[in-house]
Amino acid sequence: MDFIKAYIDQNKDRFLEELFGLLRIPSVSSLADHKPDMYRAAKYWKKTLIAAGADKAELYETPGNPVIYGEKIIDPAYPTILIYAHMDVMPVDPINLWNSQPFEPEIREGRIWARGADDDKGQSFMHAKAFEIMMKSGQMKCNIKFMIEGEEEVGSPNLGAWCEAHKEMLRADIILVSDTGMIAADTPSITAGLRGLAYLEVEVTGPDRDLHSGIFGGAVANPANILAKLIASLHDEKNRITIPGFYDDVIVVSDTERRAMAEAPFNLENYKKAIGINQEWGEEGFTTIERTGIRPTLDVCGMWSGYTGEGAKTVLPSKAYAKISMRLVPNQDYKKISSLFEAYFLKIAPPYVKVKVTDLHGGQGYVAPIDMPAWKAADKAYMETFGKLPIPTRSGGSIPIISTFEQVLGIKSLLMGFGLESDAIHSPNENFPLENFYKGIETIAHFYNHFASEMKK
Amino acid sequence: MDFIKAYIDQNKDRFLEELFGLLRIPSVSSLADHKPDMYRAAKYWKKTLIAAGADKAELYETPGNPVIYGEKIIDPAYPTILIYAHMDVMPVDPINLWNSQPFEPEIREGRIWARGADDDKGQSFMHAKAFEIMMKSGQMKCNIKFMIEGEEEVGSPNLGAWCEAHKEMLRADIILVSDTGMIAADTPSITAGLRGLAYLEVEVTGPDRDLHSGIFGGAVANPANILAKLIASLHDEKNRITIPGFYDDVIVVSDTERRAMAEAPFNLENYKKAIGINQEWGEEGFTTIERTGIRPTLDVCGMWSGYTGEGAKTVLPSKAYAKISMRLVPNQDYKKISSLFEAYFLKIAPPYVKVKVTDLHGGQGYVAPIDMPAWKAADKAYMETFGKLPIPTRSGGSIPIISTFEQVLGIKSLLMGFGLESDAIHSPNENFPLENFYKGIETIAHFYNHFASEMKK
Numbered sequence: 001m002d003f004i005k006a007y008i009d010q011n012k013d014r015f016l017e018e019l020f021g022l023l024r025i026p027s028v029s030s031l032a033d034h035k036p037d038m039y040r041a042a043k044y045w046k047k048t049l050i051a052a053g054a055d056k057a058e059l060y061e062t063p064g065n066p067v068i069y070g071e072k073i074i075d076p077a078y079p080t081i082l083i084y085a086h087m088d089v090m091p092v093d094p095i096n097l098w099n100s101q102p103f104e105p106e107i108r109e110g111r112i113w114a115r116g117a118d119d120d121k122g123q124s125f126m127h128a129k130a131f132e133i134m135m136k137s138g139q140m141k142c143n144i145k146f147m148i149e150g151e152e153e154v155g156s157p158n159l160g161a162w163c164e165a166h167k168e169m170l171r172a173d174i175i176l177v178s179d180t181g182m183i184a185a186d187t188p189s190i191t192a193g194l195r196g197l198a199y200l201e202v203e204v205t206g207p208d209r210d211l212h213s214g215i216f217g218g219a220v221a222n223p224a225n226i227l228a229k230l231i232a233s234l235h236d237e238k239n240r241i242t243i244p245g246f247y248d249d250v251i252v253v254s255d256t257e258r259r260a261m262a263e264a265p266f267n268l269e270n271y272k273k274a275i276g277i278n279q280e281w282g283e284e285g286f287t288t289i290e291r292t293g294i295r296p297t298l299d300v301c302g303m304w305s306g307y308t309g310e311g312a313k314t315v316l317p318s319k320a321y322a323k324i325s326m327r328l329v330p331n332q333d334y335k336k337i338s339s340l341f342e343a344y345f346l347k348i349a350p351p352y353v354k355v356k357v358t359d360l361h362g363g364q365g366y367v368a369p370i371d372m373p374a375w376k377a378a379d380k381a382y383m384e385t386f387g388k389l390p391i392p393t394r395s396g397g398s399i400p401i402i403s404t405f406e407q408v409l410g411i412k413s414l415l416m417g418f419g420l421e422s423d424a425i426h427s428p429n430e431n432f433p434l435e436n437f438y439k440g441i442e443t444i445a446h447f448y449n450h451f452a453s454e455m456k457k
Numbered sequence: 458m459d460f461i462k463a464y465i466d467q468n469k470d471r472f473l474e475e476l477f478g479l480l481r482i483p484s485v486s487s488l489a490d491h492k493p494d495m496y497r498a499a500k501y502w503k504k505t506l507i508a509a510g511a512d513k514a515e516l517y518e519t520p521g522n523p524v525i526y527g528e529k530i531i532d533p534a535y536p537t538i539l540i541y542a543h544m545d546v547m548p549v550d551p552i553n554l555w556n557s558q559p560f561e562p563e564i565r566e567g568r569i570w571a572r573g574a575d576d577d578k579g580q581s582f583m584h585a586k587a588f589e590i591m592m593k594s595g596q597m598k599c600n601i602k603f604m605i606e607g608e609e610e611v612g613s614p615n616l617g618a619w620c621e622a623h624k625e626m627l628r629a630d631i632i633l634v635s636d637t638g639m640i641a642a643d644t645p646s647i648t649a650g651l652r653g654l655a656y657l658e659v660e661v662t663g664p665d666r667d668l669h670s671g672i673f674g675g676a677v678a679n680p681a682n683i684l685a686k687l688i689a690s691l692h693d694e695k696n697r698i699t700i701p702g703f704y705d706d707v708i709v710v711s712d713t714e715r716r717a718m719a720e721a722p723f724n725l726e727n728y729k730k731a732i733g734i735n736q737e738w739g740e741e742g743f744t745t746i747e748r749t750g751i752r753p754t755l756d757v758c759g760m761w762s763g764y765t766g767e768g769a770k771t772v773l774p775s776k777a778y779a780k781i782s783m784r785l786v787p788n789q790d791y792k793k794i795s796s797l798f799e800a801y802f803l804k805i806a807p808p809y810v811k812v813k814v815t816d817l818h819g820g821q822g823y824v825a826p827i828d829m830p831a832w833k834a835a836d837k838a839y840m841e842t843f844g845k846l847p848i849p850t851r852s853g854g855s856i857p858i859i860s861t862f863e864q865v866l867g868i869k870s871l872l873m874g875f876g877l878e879s880d881a882i883h884s885p886n887e888n889f890p891l892e893n894f895y896k897g898i899e900t901i902a903h904f905y906n907h908f909a910s911e912m913k914k
Contacts, residue, residue, distance in 0.1 A: 030768035091770055097666070154768055181672070195671060199769045208733025209554070210884045214652060214854030215638070217784050218754030219745045221738035224779070225757050228688035235682065276665025279809040281678035288676045297675030300682050301772050302763035307780060311487035311611055312656045312817040313548055314782050314855075315758050315883055322681070323764060325771050327674050352736040360769040397671030398771075426772055427667045 004445045007133045008438055015441070016112070016434075018048065019125045022087075023105040023114040029065060029088035029154050038065040038150045041087040045148050046070070048128050053135030054146070060166075062158040065150030069169070072135065073143045079455035080143040081448070082172035082411065083131075084401070085124030085179065086152030089116040090426045097428035111431040119425035122432040123178035123418060123440065124148065130444035141452035145172055149401075152179070155199070155361030156401040163408045173455060174374040175405055176447070178440065180395055180417025185435065187265060188382045188443075190375070191415035193293070193394035194402060196328035196365035198338045199301075202345060204230070204320045205354040210306070211316040220316060221352040224305035227320040230355075233348060234298055234324075238284035241298045241326075243344045249332045253294045261289055264391060274421060292396030296337075297327045323360070327396060334362035334400075363400015366413070373457070374414040377450035385443040390416075416444065461902045464590045465895055472898070473569070473891075475505065476582045479544075480562040480571040486522060486545035486611050495522040495607045498544040502605050503527070505585050510592030511603070517623075519615040522607030526626070529592065530600045536912035537600040538905070539629035539868065540588075541858070542581030542636065543609030546573040547883045554885035568888040576882035579889040580635040580875060580897065581605065587901035598909035602629055606858075609636070612656070612818030613858040620865045630912060631831040632862055633904070635897065637852055637874025642892065644722060645839045645900075647832070648872040650750070650851035651859060653785035653822035655795040656758075659802060661687070661777045662811040667763070668773040677773060678809040681762035684777040687812075690805060691755055691781075695741035698755050698783075700801045706789045710751045718746055721848060731878060749853030753794075754784045780817070784853060791819035791857075820857015823870070830911040831871040838903035842896055847873075873901065 008015070027041040028034040042059050049057040049070035057070030065088065073080075092102040092115050100106045105114035112122060127146070134140040147170065149159045163170060180191040206223035207216070236242050253261075266289055272280060282291035291297070301324065306317030326341065328334055342357040349355035368375070370392050382390045395415075402413045418440035424430050465472070484498040485491040499516050506514040506527035514527030522545065530537075549559040549572050557563045562571035569579060584603070591597040604627065606616045620627060637648040663680035664673070693699050710718075723746055729737060739748035748754070758781065763774030783798065785791055799814040806812035825832070827849050839847045852872075859870045875897035881887050 030766070030770060032767065091764070091766060093764065093766065094667075153770075197671070197771070199771065201769075206734065209881065209886075210551075211732060212854060212883045213756045213758055213782050214654070214784050215749065215852065215878070216732070217749065217756045217782070217853060218752055219737060219739050219748040219853070220732065220734060221736075222756045224760045225688060225692065225755075228685040228757065228760070229692075231682060231685035232689035235686075275668060275673070275677065277663065277677060277809060278811075279678075280676060281807075281809040282676050291676040292672065292674065295675055298682075299670045299674045299679045299773055300685065300763065300777075301670055301770060301774070302765045303681045303685070303777065304761045304765040306757065306759035307548070307550065308759045308761040308778075309487070309548060309550065310489065312658075312780065312782075313487060313610075313758060313883070314654070314656065316756055317758070320757075320760065321765070323769065325670050325674070325769075327671050350738075352734060352738040354735075395672065396674060396676075397669060421672070424666065426669045426770070429666075 003137050004133055004442055007137060008441055012438060015129050019122065020105045022121050022125060023116055024103055026103045027088050027150065028091050029151050030091055038088065042066045042068050042150065045087055049146055052128050052132035060162065062162050064158045067159065067162055068146070068148040070146040071144065074140055078141060078143050079452060080145060080172040081451065082145045082147060082170060082175045083127045084175050084177045085127060085148050086120045086150065087148050088150045088153050089121065090153050094428060099429055110435065111433050112437065113429065113431045115430050117430050117432040118419045118423040119430065120152065120179045122437055126178060126418065126437060126440040126444055129441045130448065133445050134448050140448060142448050145170065152401065155363060157361065159401050160404045160408055163405065167409060170409055172411055174451070175411050175413040177402070177413050177415050178417055179399055180397065180415045181419035181421060182417055183265060183391060183393065185420060185433065188386045188388055188390040189393045190378055190390045191395045191417055192368045192370055192392040193330060194366040195396055195398050196332055196334045196363055197398035197400055198326045198328060198334040198341065198362045199360045200338060200341055201321065201323050201358045201360055203356040205318060207316065207318050210318050213314040213316040216316050222316050223320040223353055224317050226350065226353050227305065227322060230345065230348060231300060231322060239281065240283055241296070243340050245340050246337065250296060250329055251331050258290065261293060262287065264289065264393065293394035294329055296329050296332060299325050301325050327398060328365055330365035330367050332365065334364055338362055363398055364403035366402045366406070368412060368414065372412060373454035374451060377447055377454045378414060378416055380450040381443050381446035384446050385439055460594050460596070461590055461899055464594060465898055469895060472586050476579060477562045479578050479582060480573055481560055483560045484545050484607065485548050486608050487548055495545065499523045499525050499607065502544055506603055509585050509589035517619065519619050521615045524616065524619055525603070525605040527603040528601065531597055535598060535600050536909060537602060537629040538908065539602045539604060539627060539632045540584045541632050541634045542584060542605050543577045543607065544605050545607045545610050546578065547610050551885060556886055567892065568890050569894065570886060570888045572887050574887050574889040575876045575880040576887065577609065577636045579894055583635060583875065583894060583897040583901055586898045587905065590902050591905050597905060599905050602627065609858065612820060614818065616858055617861045617865055620862065624866060627866055629868055632868050632870040634859070634870050634872050635874055636856055637854065637872045638876035638878060639874055640722060640848060640850065642877060642890065645843045645845055645847040646850045647835055647847045648852045648874055649825045649827055649849040650787060651823040652853055652855050653789060653791045653820055654855035654857055655783040655785060655791040655798065655819045656817045657795060657798060658778065658780050658815045658817055660813040662775060664773065664775050667775050670771045670773040673773050679773050680777040680810055681774050683807065683810050684762065684779060687802065687805060688757060688779060696738065697740055698753070700797050702797050703794065707753060707786055708788050715747065718750060719744065721746065721850065750851035751786055753786050753789060756782050758782050784855060785822055787822035787824050789822065791821055795819055820855055821860035823859045823863070825869060825871065829869060831908060834904055834907035834911045835871060835873060837907040838900050841903050842900040
């Protein structure tokens with residue numbers, strides 16, 4: 001299948017140019033101001049799919065951001081692949097830490113630098129281009145459907161209902177997703193498990209207005225100090241989460257599986273160096289890989305109270321806030337965990353403050369069977385491109401919608417991710433290596449062929 | 458001395474109009490952008506003092522904001538009063554909670570509403586007008602000096618050195634200050650004790666950049682969670698501060714004095730209602746009055762980390778910050794306490810984060826003798842205006858410069874404050890009752906007379 005590599009070589013600059021057009025659109029879904037950008041991104045995708053060879057591509061309104069659906073039905077007898085991706089990106093704060101403008105993509109050091117370079121514009125665009133290659137070369141032996149949403153980074157609040165309403169249209173044999181990472185540039189992997197997510201915001205109110213910290217300090221509960229105490233009490237000395245019932249539904253992973261996980265190439269010293277820490281941290285009795293792969297966690301994603309500007313303001317704040325995310329393992333239900341959190345947080349709040357808990361979003365975990373035809377097709381596709389079989393891994397991240405697809409559409413997903421840890425997704429200086437971009441396109445194109453063969457068996 | 462009241466009556470609208478001119482200048486000393494406003498405020502004061510009857514009024518540069526010094530030397534044989542005040546104000550955040558614009562003063566419900574209406578523009582302006590009354594009426598029997606600084610709200614970092622450099626010029630028998638409160642509108646009081654202040658900022662660093670909370674969460678120490686734990690550990694279960702040595706220099710107040718303090722009019726239910734809390738809080742074994750009057754405290758004045766915007770961003774932050782103020786009682790040295798804090802905070806920081814502590818500012822506590830001539834003169838002045846003797850109180854607040862005056866100039870201060878608890882200083886909707894403004898002017902004018910008499914004894 002040399003035509004794939006040849007096509008990429010002949011078109012590599014144009015592929016990048018087209019991706020840059022998408023990266024330039026600041027489609028930040030969590031900020032209401034960027035609503036018009038979501039429509040710009042949607043229209044860009046519509047144009048991209050038609051140009052690549054889709055029969056049709058339509059913009060579907062939802063109560064939130066639009067969904068782009070496109071398809072190419074070649075032969076009803078062919079197997080059907082539904083590609084899922086998202087066109088929205090994370091906010092760019094803190095903007096001052098970026099070395100180049102987040103929405104002005106640049107190539108430096110063999111990488112694409114931009115917000116969304118990896119997550120998920122770079123990775124999703126590989127699918128558009130793999131589709132184009134197979135169509136233009138007349139080699140496509142699958143029917144292809146694209147479903148590109150605009151709310152993944154805020155928990156896909158509307159896509160479940162949209163899928164429910166378009167079940168028939170979305171029928172497929174597999175959902176293909178590139179929104180995860182691989183172990184290393186020379187070590188391909190496929191994510192077999194994803195963590196679920198429960199994300200809440202807490203508000204602690206002390207006095208009904210900011211007070212002078214001298215005149216009132218010591219006699220009135222300070223909501224920032226109280227919030228600190230409440231957050232501190234959510235972990236015990238073994239770094240286990242103290243919410244009663246939190247671990248009840250966690251499936252204990254067998255020693256055999258833990259030994260297998262330990263075989264994955266992982267260097268703790270390199271890991272620490274890559275993120276600039278002196279010492280790792282986590283739940284007692286588990287390794288770093290296990291802590292993100294098979295154990296649930298609780299993290300403060302944001303926290304604020306009182307005066308945060310320059311210099312010293314002596315204030316006893318009225319309010320203190322925190323955004324708290326819990327990553328869940330398969331079999332933990334995010335709704336149950338959110339309820340347990342809320343009940344516990346309200347229970348431990350002392351009587352001299354008022355506490356409010358708001359559920360911001362959530363999603364279930366997911367496990368993919370490694371013996372399904374799509375996995376076998378992927379094995380062959382990666383072998384052609386990387387000369388190696390992909391290693392099945394469990395990601396600490398969450399793609400809440402993946403478990404929704406299974407529940408609503410009854411279709412499994414295959415998570416062929418090409419991102420690297422150094423891509424800094426969700427952070428300043430997000431980037432994506434050019435090599436991964438082109439190898440990803442090649443691997444996906446091969447996958448189309450092998451999936452057609454596997455499905456014939 | 459009916460001429461005082463008569464003069465106020467004839468000029469009350471003009472007094473307000475002139476105060477409003479000062480209130481309209483947004484002289485926020487903690488924000489560098491407002492530097493030009495500090496000069497506008499200084500010039501406004503210069504003009505005000507000359508118009509009131511000063512022989513001279515000059516702007517003195519310092520490494521920070523300018524000082525205005527003005528004087529009227531009538532007779533070297535007269536006693537000399539040095540009036541200290543500050544022209545700078547606190548920031549106005551959160552601006553959305555103000556009912557009118559902070560720098561567009563308004564009269565509503567018999568009060569002046571503006572940032573600085575009480576602290577300290579409203580209160581300091583009373584001195585300018587009392588001075589004017591005595592001068593225009595030809596009744597002044599004291600020499601008067603004014604020293605108006607522009608950095609009180611950031612800890613007066615330059616005024617100590619400026620005093621040192623102008624010792625001779627500043628010679629006086631008493632320093633008169635109106636930058637504190639009184640117990641209630643019908644219960645005058647004078648602050649006999651002030652708490653000291655140590656104010657520090659802490660920075661906790663986890664990974665060297667913001668990370669994806671799914672991919673890294675559970676395996677990397679989250680600086681926001683760690684900061685919460687560190688802050689929580691600064692108080693024990695009895696709400697005592699855990700820093701070793703923190704209480705070593707605290708003078709144990711006698712039971713007799715504690716009983717006397719308990720005599721001051723205070724209604725806990727009204728106190729709680731006034732600030733909207735259900736239950737008071739504080740160090741075990743002490744009353745609310747004692748907790749702010751005779752006990753040191755530790756409060757978070759500000760705290761921030763990670764994503765604090767709209768919606769949900771799943772990030773494991775790189776950094777977490779807190780601004781922490783400790784209110785100290787007389788005999789506690791703020792430099793020693795700052796060092797103890799820093800040493801302890803660095804000691805309890807776990808090895809998987811980096812911690813930095815920055816000393817932002819501080820000042821010593823202060824006690825005024827209630828048998829000095831100035832106190833006796835004040836007793837008589839208040840008796841004329843309010844028909845009651847002022848109650849000596851201990852304020853929980855700090856005016857760090859007051860103890861500096863004693864050390865550098867060897868002069869005691871008399872803290873004649875006319876603010877009320879409801880004035881919301883340092884908060885949104887700062888205000889100052891018109892009645893307090895005019896009664897303050899009257900009381901201060903009477904004080905000039907009585908002080909001249911007391912000093913002759």
